[in-house]
Amino acid sequence: MSALVVVQDLVKTFGAGLTETPVLRGLNLTLQAGELSALLGPSGSGKSTLLTILGTLMQPTSGAHQMLGQDLVRATDSARTAFRNQHIGFVFQFHNLLPDFTALENVIFPAAVRAGRETGVARARGMDLLTRMGLQDRIHFPTAHLSGGQKQRVAVARALMNRPELVLADEPTGNLDRASASQVMQLIAQINKDEGTTFLISTHDEKIAALCARQLVVVDGQVEG
Amino acid sequence: MLYALKIAGRYLTASKAQTGLLVMGVAVGVFIFIFMSALIGGLAELILSRTVGDIAHVSIQAEPEDPALLLTGTPLLVQQKSTTAAANLPTATNFVPLIESLPGVRAVSPQISGSGFITHGAQVAQVSINGLMPGRESAITNLDSYVVDGTARLGAGSILIGKRLAEDLNLLLGQSVRLSSTKGIETALTVTGIYQIGAGGLDRRTAYISLGTARTLFAMPQGLTRVEIKLNDLYAADAIAPQITDLTGLTAKSWTVDGAQFLEALSAQAKTGVLLKSFALITIVIGVASALLLSTYRRRPEIGIMRAMGASQRFVVLVFVLQGALIGLMGGLLGAAMGYAALLPFPAGGQFRTGSLPIDIRQGSYGLAIALTLLGAILASIWPARAAAKVDPVEAIGQ
Ligand SMILES: Nc1ncnc2c1ncn2[C@@H]1O[C@H](COP(=O)(O)OP(=O)(O)O)[C@@H](O)[C@H]1O
Ligand SMILES: [Mg+2]
Numbered sequence: 001m002s003a004l005v006v007v008q009d010l011v012k013t014f015g016a017g018l019t020e021t022p023v024l025r026g027l028n029l030t031l032q033a034g035e036l037s038a039l040l041g042p043s044g045s046g047k048s049t050l051l052t053i054l055g056t057l058m059q060p061t062s063g064a065h066q067m068l069g070q071d072l073v074r075a076t077d078s079a080r081t082a083f084r085n086q087h088i089g090f091v092f093q094f095h096n097l098l099p100d101f102t103a104l105e106n107v108i109f110p111a112a113v114r115a116g117r118e119t120g121v122a123r124a125r126g127m128d129l130l131t132r133m134g135l136q137d138r139i140h141f142p143t144a145h146l147s148g149g150q151k152q153r154v155a156v157a158r159a160l161m162n163r164p165e166l167v168l169a170d171e172p173t174g175n176l177d178r179a180s181a182s183q184v185m186q187l188i189a190q191i192n193k194d195e196g197t198t199f200l201i202s203t204h205d206e207k208i209a210a211l212c213a214r215q216l217v218v219v220d221g222q223v224e225g
Numbered sequence: 226m227l228y229a230l231k232i233a234g235r236y237l238t239a240s241k242a243q244t245g246l247l248v249m250g251v252a253v254g255v256f257i258f259i260f261m262s263a264l265i266g267g268l269a270e271l272i273l274s275r276t277v278g279d280i281a282h283v284s285i286q287a288e289p290e291d292p293a294l295l296l297t298g299t300p301l302l303v304q305q306k307s308t309t310a311a312a313n314l315p316t317a318t319n320f321v322p323l324i325e326s327l328p329g330v331r332a333v334s335p336q337i338s339g340s341g342f343i344t345h346g347a348q349v350a351q352v353s354i355n356g357l358m359p360g361r362e363s364a365i366t367n368l369d370s371y372v373v374d375g376t377a378r379l380g381a382g383s384i385l386i387g388k389r390l391a392e393d394l395n396l397l398l399g400q401s402v403r404l405s406s407t408k409g410i411e412t413a414l415t416v417t418g419i420y421q422i423g424a425g426g427l428d429r430r431t432a433y434i435s436l437g438t439a440r441t442l443f444a445m446p447q448g449l450t451r452v453e454i455k456l457n458d459l460y461a462a463d464a465i466a467p468q469i470t471d472l473t474g475l476t477a478k479s480w481t482v483d484g485a486q487f488l489e490a491l492s493a494q495a496k497t498g499v500l501l502k503s504f505a506l507i508t509i510v511i512g513v514a515s516a517l518l519l520s521t522y523r524r525r526p527e528i529g530i531m532r533a534m535g536a537s538q539r540f541v542v543l544v545f546v547l548q549g550a551l552i553g554l555m556g557g558l559l560g561a562a563m564g565y566a567a568l569l570p571f572p573a574g575g576q577f578r579t580g581s582l583p584i585d586i587r588q589g590s591y592g593l594a595i596a597l598t599l600l601g602a603i604l605a606s607i608w609p610a611r612a613a614a615k616v617d618p619v620e621a622i623g624q
Binding site: 052055058077084085086090092094095096098100109110116117162 | 226227228231235236239527529530531532533535536537538540618619622623
C-alpha cells in the first residue's frame with residue numbers, strides 16, 4: 001500500500017478576534033490507497049471541515065496537504081478545480097444532485113464538464129455505474145422523482161464517474177432510513193473491494209463505522225486511530 | 226461551450242413560466258424599440274416628403290438685377306424682390322443636359338418665373354407665375370399629386386392654379402383668364418388644372434404655366450430665371466452643389482443653406498428617438514440582469530455542487546451568460562415578430578394616410594433590435610454570472 005493522501009500539522013481556524021474558532025489544530029493523517037475509512041466524531045468536531053479541505057474545496061489556515069504527491073495547498077483555484085474533477089469524488093448529505101437533470105445526466109456531469117460535452121463513452125459508463133447501484137430502471141428519471149436512498153446511490157455513481165482515487169462522503173447516510181443506509185454502505189464497500197477506490201466516510205453512526213476497515217475519530221481538532 | 230449551453234437551456238426550460246415572463250418582458254422592450262424606429266423613421270420621411278421632398282435640393286437662381294438708382298440719397302422706390310422683373314441666366318439652358326447627366330441627379334427643372342396679375346371678368350389677383358417645362362411639371366414639387374381637378378400637364382395656353390385662387394376668382398376648370406406680367410405683356414389662358422397643397426399661401430399665390438408661355442410673357446426669348454435640381458439623395462446636396470457651380474460657373478445653392486433649422490429639427494427628432502430606444506434597451510438590460518441575479522441566488526446549492534464536481538468558474542460564467550444570451554435571442558426574435566405584425570396594417574414607405582400615424586414598416590430596424598437586445602442581454606448577464614462563479618461551494622452546499 002502507498003500513501004494516497006498525506007496531511008501534516010493541518011490547522012483550520014474560522015473567524016478572527018472574539019469569534020475565532022479553532023477547529024482543526026495540528027492534525028496529522030495519512031490515507032493509504034485502497035483504504036475504506038470511517039471518520040467519527042460528535043457534531044461540530046470538524047469532520048466536514050476536514051473533508052472539504054481534503055476535497056480541495058477549502059484552504060487550511062496552515063499545514064501541508066498532499067495527494068498523489070501534489071501539493072494542494074499551494075495550487076491555484078483552477079488547478080485545484082481540475083484536480084478534484086479528475087481525482088476526487090464527493091457524496092454529500094444534502095444538496096447532492098442537480099434537480100433539473102436526470103439520474104444519468106447527474107452521473108456523467110464530472111466527465112461532461114471535463115470534456116465539454118456528453119460523450120457516448122461517458123454515457124455508457126454512467127449507465128453501467130447506475131446498473132451497479134441497482135438503478136438500471138431509473139436511468140432517465142428526473143432526480144426529483146427518486147427516493148432519498150436512490151438519490152444517494154446516484155450520488156455515489158457520480159462520485160465514481162471519473163474513476164477518482166479518493167471518494168469523500170460526508171454523512172452520506174445521515175438522511176436515510178436504516179435499510180437504505182446499509183444498502184448504500186454495502187455498495188460503497190463493494191466498489192472499494194472491486195476497484196480499490198479509497199473512501200473516507202464521515203458519520204456519527206457506530207454501525208456504519210463498523211462496516212469500514214479503519215475508524216478515525218476527530219478529537220480536539222486532531223485525528224485519532 | 227456545448228455542455229454549458231445544454232445546462233443553460235435546461236435551467237431556462239426548468240422554470241418555463243418564469244422564463245416565459247422574462248422573454249415576454251424582453252420582447253415588449255424590443256417591440257417598443259421597433260415601433261419607435263418605425264414611427265421616428267416614418268415621421269422623418271413624412272416631414273421630408275412633405276417639405277424637402279417638394280423643394281429643390283439644389284437651385285441655381287439669377288441674382289435679381291436691381292435697377293440702377295438714378296437718385297442719390299433716400300430712394301423713393303422700395304423694391305419687393307419677388308415682383309421684380311425676372312433676372313436672366315442667359316447660359317443656363319445649355320447646361321441643363323449637362324447637369325442632368327451628373328451622377329446623383331434625379332431631375333432638372335428649367336424655369337422662368339416672375340410676377341403678374343390674373344384677371345377673370347372683373348376680378349383681379351396678384352400671382353407669382355412659374356413657367357415649367359412641359360413634361361417636367363412634377364420634377365420638383367409633385368404637382369400631379371396635388372391636382373384636385375383637371376391635370377398638371379401644361380401646354381401652350383394652359384394655366385394651373387391653386388384651389389384658393391380659383392375660389393377667390395370664382396374660376397372653374399376650362400374657363401379662361403387673362404394673365405399679365407410685370408413686363409406689361411398679356412395673354413389669354415385656359416384653366417386646365419386646379420391644385421391643392423395643404424400649406425395655405427401657395428394655393429392662393431402661385432400659378433403654373435408652360436415654359437414657352439412664360440418666355441412670351443416675360444419677353445425672354447432665351448435663358449432662364451431659375452434651374453431647380455432634385456437629387457436621389459437629398460443629403461448629397463452639399464456635395465453636388467459646388468460641383469454644379471464648378472461645371473457651369475453659375476451659383477448653385479444647396480437646400481441646406483436655408484434649411485439649416487429644418488435639419489436641426491430633424492436631428493433633434495432623431496435624437497429623441499435614440500433616447501427612447503435607449504430607454505427600451507436599458508429596461509431590457511435591467512430586467513435580464515435582475516432575473517439572472519435572482520436565478521443565481523436560487524441555484525446557489527447547484528452551483529456549489531457543480532464547482533465541487535470540478536466545474537471551473539469559467540464554466541459557471543458561461544452557463545449564466547448563455548442563459549442571458551438565450552433570453553435575449555428569444556425575446557429579440559419574439560419582439561421583432563410582434564413589432565412586424567403590429568406594423569403590418571400601416572402602409573409601406575411614404576404612402577401615409579392623413580390622420581393615421583406616419584409609421585414605416587420598413588424602418589423597424591428589426592436586425593438592429595435583435596442584435597442590440599442580444600448584446601444587451603449578454604452584457605446584463607455578466608455581472609450575475611460572475612457572482613455565480615464566485616459562489617463558495619462549501620457555503621453553498623452548506624454541509
Ligand atoms: N464557515 C464557517 N465559519 C465559522 N465557523 C465554522 C464554519 N464552518 C464550520 N464552522 C465551525 O467549525 C466547527 C466544525 O464544523 P464541522 O466541520 O461542520 O463539524 P462536523 O461536520 O463534525 O459536525 C463547528 O463549530 C462549526 O460551527
Ligand atoms: Mg458535518
